[in-house]
Amino acid sequence: MDALLITCVFLFLLLFAICLKEWYRYSIEKQKLLAHVHEMSGHKNYGVRKQETSSERLVKRLLRYGDDYAVMGQRINFFSESHEVEDWLLKSGRPLDLTVAQFQGVKIFMALLGIIAGTLFFILRFPLSHLGLIAWPLIGYFLPILLLKKKARDRQHQLRYDLPEFLDTVSVTLQAGVSLDQALREVIKFFDGPIREEFSRFNQELDLGVQREKAYEQLLRRNDNPEFQMLIKALIQGMRLGVPIAVTFKSQAENMRRIRKELIKEKAAKASPKVTLITTFVVTPTAIILIGGLMVLNILENFSLFSDIMP
Incomplete structure (x- = not known):
């Protein structure tokens, strides 16, 4: 029975390795083909039709819900004034052709989802669920704002x-x-x-x-x-x-x-103090605790041996 199990495991690993190798060859050939098409056509938009993924369908559905709450979102605009949202959309390249009204609506819809999630966790008696009644709506409200600002910042970088x-x-x-x-x-x-x-x-x-x-x-x-x-x-x-x-x-x-x-020199200069900080507050205390703990254990063991020897 053990020999059969070992044989099955070995065959599985062998087939898995072969699959990885073939997948790697397929990826390399695909990249070569795309590079050749790009070289021959002079551009990368050569009309390849891609299937819509489940995440894209989810985002589009979320945007449709955002249209329903657009008016409420434009009234409740804490930390997201319409002119600020327009500026973020411009600097992020207007992802998914998002408008200011849609973004304001998505923000409110996510906050409502946070309220539902917080209430559900509170009913199910999850740990710290009473804090979730406040935390989850705030997370739902501010998450689209933070993601859009991050998108704009990454695009500028x-x-x-x-x-x-x-x-x-x-x-x-x-x-x-x-x-x-x-x-x-x-x-x-x-x-x-x-x-x-x-x-x-x-x-x-x-x-x-x-x-x-x-x-x-x-x-x-x-x-x-x-x-x-x-x-x-x-x-x-x-x-x-x-x-x-x-x-x-x-x-x-x-x-x-x-x-x-x-900029590279500046980042390199800033990296040294960070490494020193980590060494000072993380590595050094850990080493001291480890060495001190071993010393204490050694002393206790020697003390117990000494007590057994003494009458």
Whole structure:
């Protein structure tokens, strides 16, 4: 019986390892195929139709409930004034085409779910359930606010990360004699994330007849990243003064690289005190307690042996 069990376990592990290996090969081949299609087409939006996931369906249903509570949400706007929500939505790229009214409604709906959950836990006599009557509604109310602010912050960080490489690529393209609009249209095909979204919208606004300076101002309004704002303001100033665009992009790329190096040095300098703090308040007390405990146990054991020897 034991031999049969060991054989089954061994076969299971062998088959599991083979499955992992084949799945890894499939992932590698898929990435190669996607890279080849991207190289041949020049962009990544080649019309692959994706099936809607259960989480996406849940979010869409939640947004429909948010429409029902939109009016109440706009009245109950603690820590989420409508102009603040609009600013967060702009800086986060307006995920799921979310509107201010929908967000305010989702916030109220989540708070109501928190009230129901807190009441249910209180009826079932869960530990600290009386605190949950207050905590769960507050969590439901503030969770959408915190998630949206985090989304906006992460998007601005990603914009900062992609900006130097984008500037270098555009600068080289401009030096080849290509116009700015054409350079932006060609370069953004090879980028993903906020860089592509922002400059795609910028080009669309220009195609619709929006003045270039007005389109630059909209870029500034949608993004509060200091490096990105520095670039757009330099482009506005260069347009007014007649400075060549290629020179502006080249100088901004050098400034971005210098700023990134300074940020890395700053983070490295901040890491040392944190490590020292952890060592002082976590590692050292633990080591002292461990050594002291062993010493106490050793003393007690020796004392008991000494007591047994003595008459």
